[in-house]
Amino acid sequence: MKSLDPTRIGGIILGLALALALSACSAVKLGYNNLPHLAYWWLDGYVDFSDEQAPRVRDEIAALHAWHRQQELPRVLELLGRMEQLAPGEITPQQACTVVGEVQARLRSIGEQAAPGAATLAATLSGRELRHMQRKFRRVNERFHEEWVAPPPPQRHAKRYEKMLERLETIYGPLQDPQRELLRARMEQSVFDPVRSAAEWQRRQQDLLQVLRRLAHPGQLREGEARALLRGWLARSEQAPDPAYRAYQEALLQEGCATFALVHQGTSAAQRDQAVRRLRAYQRDVRDLMAQQP
Numbered sequence: 001m002k003s004l005d006p007t008r009i010g011g012i013i014l015g016l017a018l019a020l021a022l023s024a025c026s027a028v029k030l031g032y033n034n035l036p037h038l039a040y041w042w043l044d045g046y047v048d049f050s051d052e053q054a055p056r057v058r059d060e061i062a063a064l065h066a067w068h069r070q071q072e073l074p075r076v077l078e079l080l081g082r083m084e085q086l087a088p089g090e091i092t093p094q095q096a097c098t099v100v101g102e103v104q105a106r107l108r109s110i111g112e113q114a115a116p117g118a119a120t121l122a123a124t125l126s127g128r129e130l131r132h133m134q135r136k137f138r139r140v141n142e143r144f145h146e147e148w149v150a151p152p153p154p155q156r157h158a159k160r161y162e163k164m165l166e167r168l169e170t171i172y173g174p175l176q177d178p179q180r181e182l183l184r185a186r187m188e189q190s191v192f193d194p195v196r197s198a199a200e201w202q203r204r205q206q207d208l209l210q211v212l213r214r215l216a217h218p219g220q221l222r223e224g225e226a227r228a229l230l231r232g233w234l235a236r237s238e239q240a241p242d243p244a245y246r247a248y249q250e251a252l253l254q255e256g257c258a259t260f261a262l263v264h265q266g267t268s269a270a271q272r273d274q275a276v277r278r279l280r281a282y283q284r285d286v287r288d289l290m291a292q293q294p
Helices: 006-018 025-033 035-047 053-086 093-122 127-149 153-172 177-188 194-215 225-238 243-265 269-291
Strands: none
Touching: 025 035, 025 269, 035 053, 035 127, 053 093, 053 269, 093 194, 093 225, 093 243, 127 153, 127 194, 153 177, 153 243, 153 269, 177 243, 194 225, 194 243
C-alpha cells in the first residue's frame, strides 16, 4: 500500500536507479528518463490536478528530477560501488542494514529537496482535490485489505516469498532449492503483521490530509510554517509517533537484513559473480544517466 508522499517521487527515482526494472540495462535508463511523466501520472491519480495546477506540478517534478540527476545520482553510484565490494564476500546483517540506512538517507535528502515545492503546490489544493485524495486512499486501503489482510497466513507467506524470490533472483540469478527453502521458512516465521502495517498507513494518510488542509490556507500560516508542517509529516512518516509501532518497524528491518545475509551466505561463487556483474551493469547505467543532459 502506498500513500501520497512527496518522497514517493524520490523513492521511484531511487528505486529505478537501484533495483526497479533492472533485468535489462536499457530498462533503467528508459525508466529514469521517463520519470517526470510517470511521477506526474502517479500523483495525478491521487490528486486529480486541475488545468491550472498541472503545469506547476510538472515543473516541480522536472526540477526535482534534474536536481536528482545532478546531485543524487553520484551518491547512488557510490552506494552501488560499495555494494559491489560487499558482494563477493560474506555479508553480515549489520552490513545489510547499513546499506538500507544509506538508502533511507538518500530518500530523506529527496524529501528535503521536494518540501518547498510541495508546500507551494499544497497551497493550491481545494476541497475537490482533498476529497479525491480521500477516495483514492479508501480504494488503496481496500485493495491492501483484499491482498494482504483478508487472505489466510499461508497465502500471505507464499505471496511475500514470491516477491522476495523475484527480487533476489534479479541479483543472483536462479536460487537453488536449499536457498528457496530457507527463504520460504523466513517468510513463514516473519513478524510481518498486515493489520498493524495497514493501521499505520491509514494514520499517515489522515495525518497528511490534516497537514494539507492547513496548507490550503497559506494566509493563516507564519513564514516558514508551511515547510515546517510538511517536514513534520515526513518525519512522522519515517518514525511513527507510536513507540510500539517503531519497535515493530525496527524488528521488520532487522529481520529483513538477517534474511538477506542468510540467503547471501548460502550463495555459490557463481551466484556472487552474477551479483557483481549485475551491480557493475547498474553502475554503468547510472554513469550514462549522469552524462545525459536533462
